[in-house]
Amino acid sequence: MKKIIVSTLLFVISLLAILSYRAATLYHDLQVEPAAGITEIGIDEESALQHFSDALNIPTISHDDRSNFDAEAFTDFHAFLQTAYPLTHQNASLSVVNDYSLVYHLRGADPSLEPVLFMSHMDVVPVEDITADEWTYPAFDGVVADGTIWGRGTLDVKFGVISLMEAMELLLSENARPQRDIYFAFGHDEEVGGSDGAAKIAEYFADQGIRFDFVLDEGGAVTEGLINTVERPVAVVGVSEKGYVNIALTVEAPGGHSSAPPDQTGLGILSRAIVRVEDNPFPAHLAHINQNFEFIGAHTSFVTRLFMGNQWLFSPLIKKMLLAEPGTAASLRTTTAATMVSGSPKANILPTRAKAIINFRILTGETVETVKQRVVELVDDERVLVSAEYGNNPSETSPVDTRGFGLIAATIRGMDEDIVVAPYMLQGGTDAKYFYAVSDNVYRFLMFRATAKTLKYAHGIDEQVPVADYLQAIRFYYHLIRQSMAA
Numbered sequence: 001m002k003k004i005i006v007s008t009l010l011f012v013i014s015l016l017a018i019l020s021y022r023a024a025t026l027y028h029d030l031q032v033e034p035a036a037g038i039t040e041i042g043i044d045e046e047s048a049l050q051h052f053s054d055a056l057n058i059p060t061i062s063h064d065d066r067s068n069f070d071a072e073a074f075t076d077f078h079a080f081l082q083t084a085y086p087l088t089h090q091n092a093s094l095s096v097v098n099d100y101s102l103v104y105h106l107r108g109a110d111p112s113l114e115p116v117l118f119m120s121h122m123d124v125v126p127v128e129d130i131t132a133d134e135w136t137y138p139a140f141d142g143v144v145a146d147g148t149i150w151g152r153g154t155l156d157v158k159f160g161v162i163s164l165m166e167a168m169e170l171l172l173s174e175n176a177r178p179q180r181d182i183y184f185a186f187g188h189d190e191e192v193g194g195s196d197g198a199a200k201i202a203e204y205f206a207d208q209g210i211r212f213d214f215v216l217d218e219g220g221a222v223t224e225g226l227i228n229t230v231e232r233p234v235a236v237v238g239v240s241e242k243g244y245v246n247i248a249l250t251v252e253a254p255g256g257h258s259s260a261p262p263d264q265t266g267l268g269i270l271s272r273a274i275v276r277v278e279d280n281p282f283p284a285h286l287a288h289i290n291q292n293f294e295f296i297g298a299h300t301s302f303v304t305r306l307f308m309g310n311q312w313l314f315s316p317l318i319k320k321m322l323l324a325e326p327g328t329a330a331s332l333r334t335t336t337a338a339t340m341v342s343g344s345p346k347a348n349i350l351p352t353r354a355k356a357i358i359n360f361r362i363l364t365g366e367t368v369e370t371v372k373q374r375v376v377e378l379v380d381d382e383r384v385l386v387s388a389e390y391g392n393n394p395s396e397t398s399p400v401d402t403r404g405f406g407l408i409a410a411t412i413r414g415m416d417e418d419i420v421v422a423p424y425m426l427q428g429g430t431d432a433k434y435f436y437a438v439s440d441n442v443y444r445f446l447m448f449r450a451t452a453k454t455l456k457y458a459h460g461i462d463e464q465v466p467v468a469d470y471l472q473a474i475r476f477y478y479h480l481i482r483q484s485m486a487a
């Protein structure tokens, strides 16, 4: 008996020792040194705010129905940029791609250096008529009040377009002389998928054989209180994004009057298929969470590291915890969301055609085709036709041991050393996905503070950005562009 107790005790002690050793040694501090020379810069705040406000006045709305496209709003926006940023227009060449997207090119002294591309998009989502009254200030008035800039597009993402242009204009006013070529690209239809804007811009570059040292688009932000294992602010920089596909399930049936129905109508067959797909979620993987944790791990508690550092033992538990929350579950797997269904147009007529749409957000490692194949197998019913209606594969994952990622991280930390920088995978889509054809190093980050509160403003009522964040974004781009220009 005594022997058993002793050996159990020894086992527990050595297990604890292994767990603790891994927790203590596995996660090194991967934070880069803050960039040197990040100083205050001479922003003319009044003029910078006026420009942002003017940009918000122009309703560059993307509609799902592309026939509602408002060409004049976009040409007005182009004209506004021309007036507001004269030095950029004198020094950089401007190309209009597919009529409404813009590419600025500032030439560097050394053509042997690969250029750097900064991206944003000019379009915004619409304001629904029924919510227009709920806005504190009208959505397109560009009001600046109480230290805040209000309006549709403040956050997503005229914030990026205008901050970039302000930074460039300031650099040129100081006679900055680039060694390396710098490009800006602003798409005009990101909010409806980017196929007319960003996709065409990427082709425009590919046709000329241009490859970029790195590309920076919107995506990540400086999160505060969103990653609950770290007390310090965490700047998440997107290195990949999920794919997207709408899978249609369709059942054709004879129809007829509902007074003499078969055992199962087309809608009944369809419903069973939906339930089978929903009951079998995609497998969960910790790869993306782990990549992120490599960078934040050293700044988490010992207990967190004890679990994350010993996945040989705890991965089922970690997965269970993360899957319990839809927000984190989406980082672990391809998500399944049945969103649309249609049957008969009348209560007493059997449907001749029943159709459902299931929207999947695809994790890296899977494709539109593998998702469709899995649905076919799960449904396992020849009466149900499975087809992919609209979709794109997940992006590749950009490396983090590059000059570009290092520059971005060092500049973020140069703004505030307290910030921890970490890569992550976006759950949504951005224009950046098109640019893997012209660069291996595609990143997504905006210098703004994201909290649970600010995130709900994007695409929402009372979209807004603090003036302080806007000025900080100009500083960030100023310093990042300045360093990117250097050899």
Ligand SMILES: [Zn+2]
Residues within 6 Å of the ligand: 121, 156, 157, 190, 218
């Ligand atoms: Zn956006």
